Amino acid sequence: MKKPAADIETEDTVVSVNDRTLRSFHGYQMKRTFNVIQSDLSRTLKPLELRMLTYTALVLIVDNPGLRQSQLAEAMDIERPNLVVIVDELERRGLVLRDRLPNDRRAYALKATAAGQDLCKQALSVVTAHEAALLKGVSPDEKAVALKVLQAIEANRQRDR
Amino acid sequence: MKKPAADIETEDTVVSVNDRTLRSFHGYQMKRTFNVIQSDLSRTLKPLELRMLTYTALVLIVDNPGLRQSQLAEAMDIERPNLVVIVDELERRGLVLRDRLPNDRRAYALKATAAGQDLCKQALSVVTAHEAALLKGVSPDEKAVALKVLQAIEANRQRDR
DNA sequence: TATTGTTATACTCTATAACTATA
DNA sequence: TATAGTTATAGAGTATAACAATA
Numbered sequence A, B: 001m002k003k004p005a006a007d008i009e010t011e012d013t014v015v016s017v018n019d020r021t022l023r024s025f026h027g028y029q030m031k032r033t034f035n036v037i038q039s040d041l042s043r044t045l046k047p048l049e050l051r052m053l054t055y056t057a058l059v060l061i062v063d064n065p066g067l068r069q070s071q072l073a074e075a076m077d078i079e080r081p082n083l084v085v086i087v088d089e090l091e092r093r094g095l096v097l098r099d100r101l102p103n104d105r106r107a108y109a110l111k112a113t114a115a116g117q118d119l120c121k122q123a124l125s126v127v128t129a130h131e132a133a134l135l136k137g138v139s140p141d142e143k144a145v146a147l148k149v150l151q152a153i154e155a156n157r158q159r160d161r
Numbered sequence C: 001t002a003t004t005g006t007t008a009t010a011c012t013c014t015a016t017a018a019c020t021a022t023a
Numbered sequence D: 001t002a003t004a005g006t007t008a009t010a011g012a013g014t015a016t017a018a019c020a021a022t023a
Helices: A026-048 A052-063 A069-076 A080-092 A114-134 A140-155 B026-048 B052-063 B069-076 B080-092 B114-134 B140-155
Strands: A007-009 A014-016 A096-100 A108-112 B007-009 B014-016 B096-100 B108-112
Touching: A026 A052, A026 A114, A026 B026, A026 B052, A026 B114, A026 B140, A052 A069, A052 A080, A052 A108, A052 A114, A052 B026, A069 A080, A069 A108, A080 A096, A108 A114, A114 B026, A140 B026, A140 B140, B026 B052, B026 B114, B052 B069, B052 B080, B052 B108, B052 B114, B069 B080, B069 B108, B080 B096, B108 B114
Parallel strands: none
Antiparallel strands: A007 A014, A096 A108, B007 B014, B096 B108
16 A cells, blocks of 8 residues: 655654655645546546546537547647547547548547537546546535646746747 | 646637546646656656655665665665666665674665765755746645645545455 | 566657748 | 648557566
């Protein structure tokens, strides 16, 4: 069983890593937490044969029919080339369709099939339950503040300098 | 220039992705935010030839001399095999040493060299400045709540089920 | 037997350049 | 020329099994 990083106990010493330096290094906690979310969510979605990326893409397509791939990539904050294989996978499984836009034959209008909508609904329910479990003991107010901080960090992103 | 995911504007439509489903999917925002931290931090550390993982390992070794590799891996929440190459890199650059423990010849006691301590100090200062920039507009209270939430998520981790 | 560090390996995610077809 | 999607590719992070040395 793993122990929290704050104090690592060994048979004869206690190594405190939660000191001056790392207390101020939020990236450290962010990474640990993201690891937890990523691995727990992967396990949660595994029975549905979805990963975090394919799940996110599916939800976005279901909720935004007609979305272009480049819009979807932007919404997911990934590069367009990396989205191609994700949409490929969803399309191969019959969950989404690539329709051509009538007015711009370069782009696709992404749409979920009935199967895709169905799987999305199932996935949504297990993910919601999973997140509720992870956020147990956290009040709605605290959740809201945390989300606001995450969004602030994203807004403060330093671009291309 | 990228736009926020909440509303994706195109020439003739506005696709809202910030709806019922994704508002409740915190992993989505976590991932976006972690991407920002990861890529910004990589750029910040690049002049020092450090990455997030090598930086974290170096800080932990500097602050916890004598740490074993398995303890360090646990503190960083990564698997032991993945830590080996990280310590290899730091050792090759003369930043840390692998001393043998006298009472357990299987394990190493990790220690930072003078050069390692020096680089750690430099890295710490650029990372601190970088985090301050990312957290601009966020109050200390909000920061504290966010950190608490992250730690709660980690504590609620679902293991091996 | 169990643990520390290691090797090898596979999979996923990320990032960039260059191509095609359309605009 | 610019944009949408694609291909190819490289790099980084993560996870597991199996091994040697030591406990």
